[in-house]
Amino acid sequence: MRWHASEPSSGPAEAESTVDPDAGRGAHDEQPIRATIVGGHPLRGSYRTPGxxxxxxxxxxxxxxxxxxxxxxxxxxxxxxxxxxxxxxxxxxxxxxxxxxxxxxxxxxxxxxxxxxxxxxxxxxxxxxxxxxxxxxxxxxxxxxxxxxxxxxxxxxxxxxxxxxxxxxxxxxxxxxxxxxxxxxxxxxxxxxxxxxxxxxxxxxxxxxxxxxxxxxxxxxxxxxxxxxxxxxxxxxxxxxxxxxxxxxxxxxxxxxxxxAIPDRMVGGTMAVAAALTGGDVELLNVRPDHLEPVSVQLREMGVDVIETNRSVRVVAPDTLGATDVQVMPFPGFPTDVQAPMGVLMTQAYGVSTIVERVFDGSMGYMDSLTAMGADVSVQGTRAVVRGPRQLHGRHIDLEHSIRGMTALTLAGLVAEGETVLDGFEFVRRGYEDLAGDLRGLGAVISTGPQAAPVRRAAAAV
Missing domain, CATH: 3.65.10.10 (Enolpyruvate transferase domain)
Known part of the structure; x- marks a missing residue:
């Protein structure tokens, strides 16, 4: 079948949908959302990984x-x-x-x-x-x-x-x-x-x-x-x-x-890191353990107990986390979408950890906000050195447009002392149906609401 866009066509009417049609306009048109997180609460329970x-x-x-x-x-x-x-x-x-x-x-x-x-x-x-x-x-x-x-x-x-x-x-x-x-x-x-x-x-x-x-x-x-x-x-x-x-x-x-659709290994890997980060114990359901292997191997190297079945992975945090070195590569290498959460986890590990990003050259901007929260991080191009452990402190951060960076700073808030406020949180809906609700279901103290006005107290070029 060959045709030209200029040819007239009546075309079908838009189909009815069981979701709000206005929701389809994407994160750019959504009302700005502010997330408020109180750190210090371990994640526990089970989490069903989406497609x-x-x-x-x-x-x-x-x-x-x-x-x-x-x-x-x-x-x-x-x-x-x-x-x-x-x-x-x-x-x-x-x-x-x-x-x-x-x-x-x-x-x-x-x-x-x-x-x-x-x-x-x-x-x-x-x-x-x-x-x-x-x-x-x-x-x-x-x-x-x-x-x-x-x-x-x-x-x-x-x-x-x-x-x-x-x-x-x-x-x-x-x-x-x-x-x-x-x-x-x-x-x-x-x-x-x-x-x-x-x-x-x-x-x-x-x-x-x-x-x-x-x-x-x-x-x-x-x-x-x-x-x-x-x-x-x-x-x-x-x-x-x-x-x-x-x-x-x-x-x-x-x-x-x-x-x-297969389970989302990026979301599953992020939740696995979140469990280890908060000193938690979380069972990930509806996952492919073989798809999570690059993340599981790194977590085990840091001392995390990772227990696998055919369709689930349980992540149990150790008393102390050890440093590790991560090379971000195309599969079966460590996934770039979990690089930022892993960077947050490294701030809580004893020793010097490194990340080398070999997939996307602009994916470490979130490190600036981690530094503002108290992390000891140095970045040169696509290589980051993280020294830990460091106590993170809650900050008011205006997030830029990156699902990875936003998710990472959300995780940082889970272990930060005091209250972390994240503006621009609506953008995280590009990758998560309800990240705040998922974390809350596992024991996190996190709430969301309308963002009153733009505030730039610690910019995150993520």
């Missing part, structure tokens, strides 16, 4: 590859999912998001546009993943460069170079990528970096390409494997997922499917 947003979002984008209905289960009802729902509706897909059942049902039979709303695209990086499906099925896209967390340089060159290698013509004008292709062709594509979003986007494009596509130096992340399983359920022929060499035999048509 992984880093696979749910590309799965939602992949629904554009077929005109049949797809159902995704175990969906976290977070701002990013709401924004992706709005984005797909704007393109013409019918999207029904059921918050009670944590499912999303998508039918892309009447897609009427190849131009994603730039305002929505600017809200999250994952929005760019609609470009592969649009190019593969409809032969074009016009998409602004994506936004999202402020984490240094995060180019989409992997995606663009791959599209060009498959026969597309791509041009960048005034911040918008314009791509066209009469057809995509199977090629051998080498990625100069194993980007998981780039790998996912090229995988989706290759499923409808003419011929066999080989992706060399592909991402091995569990979310890539899970997306492959979803695409295979749609009828795609893919081999080698979980390795650095993935092959895709293109098909002329894909079909609807029903799939369940």
């Amino acid at each position: 992984a947003k880093n696979v749910v979002l590309p799965m939602m984008a992949a629904c554009l590859l077929t005109d049949e209905t797809c159902v995704i289960q175990n969906v976290p009802i977070i701002s990013d999912v709401l924004v992706m729902s709005d984005l797909l509706r704007q393109l013409g897909a019918e999207v029904v998001l059921n918050a009670d059942e944590h499912t999303v049902t998508i039918t892309a039979a009447d897609v009427r546009s190849s131009s994603p709303d730039p305002d929505l695209v600017q809200r999250m990086r994952a929005s760019f993943q609609v470009t592969g499906p649009l190019l593969a099925r409809f032969g074009r896209f016009d998409c602004a460069a994506p936004g999202g967390c402020q984490l240094g340089a995060r180019p989409v060159s992997v995606d663009i170079t791959g599209f060009q290698g498959m026969g597309a013509t791509v041009a960048l004008a005034q911040g918008v990528f314009h791509a066209e292709a009469d057809a995509l062709y199977g090629r051998r594509i080498y990625l100069d970096y194993p980007s998981h979003t780039g790998t996912q986007n090229l995988l989706m494009a290759a499923t409808l390409a003419d011929g066999y596509t080989t992706i060399v130096h592909a991402s091995r992340e569990p979310e890539v494997v899970a997306l492959v399983q979803f695409l295979r359920g749609m009828g795609a022929e893919i081999h080698g997922e979980g390795t650095s060499l993935i092959g895709v035999q293109g098909r002329s048509h894909l079909y609807g499917t029903v799939a369940r």
Whole structure:
């Protein structure tokens, strides 16, 4: 099917949803929220890990590859999912998001546009993943460069170079990528970096390409494997997922499917760190212990007791934490999304710990706020040295736009002396349905409410 965005189309009306439609406008349009935390309370109990947003979002984008209905289960009802729902509706897909059942049902039979709303695209990086499906099925896209967390340089060159290698013509004008292709062709594509979003986007494009596509130096992340399983359920022929060499035999048509998202290893890892940080004892339910292994290994090295079953991980904090050294790498290395929580944990460990960040070059801004709270931290580029233990002290902090940094400073508040006030807390909804409520359920003293006015007492360039 080939068409042009300029062709008229009546298109379907927006689908009814069981969530508040205004909630889909994302964290940028939400009322500013202030979180207040009183430290000194260990986390205890059990926590059910939600579905992984880093696979749910590309799965939602992949629904554009077929005109049949797809159902995704175990969906976290977070701002990013709401924004992706709005984005797909704007393109013409019918999207029904059921918050009670944590499912999303998508039918892309009447897609009427190849131009994603730039305002929505600017809200999250994952929005760019609609470009592969649009190019593969409809032969074009016009998409602004994506936004999202402020984490240094995060180019989409992997995606663009791959599209060009498959026969597309791509041009960048005034911040918008314009791509066209009469057809995509199977090629051998080498990625100069194993980007998981780039790998996912090229995988989706290759499923409808003419011929066999080989992706060399592909991402091995569990979310890539899970997306492959979803695409295979749609009828795609893919081999080698979980390795650095993935092959895709293109098909002329894909079909609807029903799939369940894997547990979120980033959220699970963060909660594991929070338990160790607060001297707690928390059992994580609905997790994949093998996906959490990079975090579990580091926690054990610090003296934490980590007990695994097939679907759960129990984290029991020791009397004292020992220092450790962390190299942040693509999977199966230590995950970048848990780097900031681990940095907070290091402030409570005896000795000198180090972090070397090898994924995102701008992800250590939260360290400035940790220093303001009393941490002994020095940062040079992508390397941080943390000396501990140090007593942290509550501060009033105006947070910047990074889920990782906000979550880390929330954890810092859990062990800080006195009261920690975090402004801009609404942005954390991009990755967590209710972080404050989850922590409160485990024993934390944390409350949220409207943010009266902007205050900058200790800026966090996270």
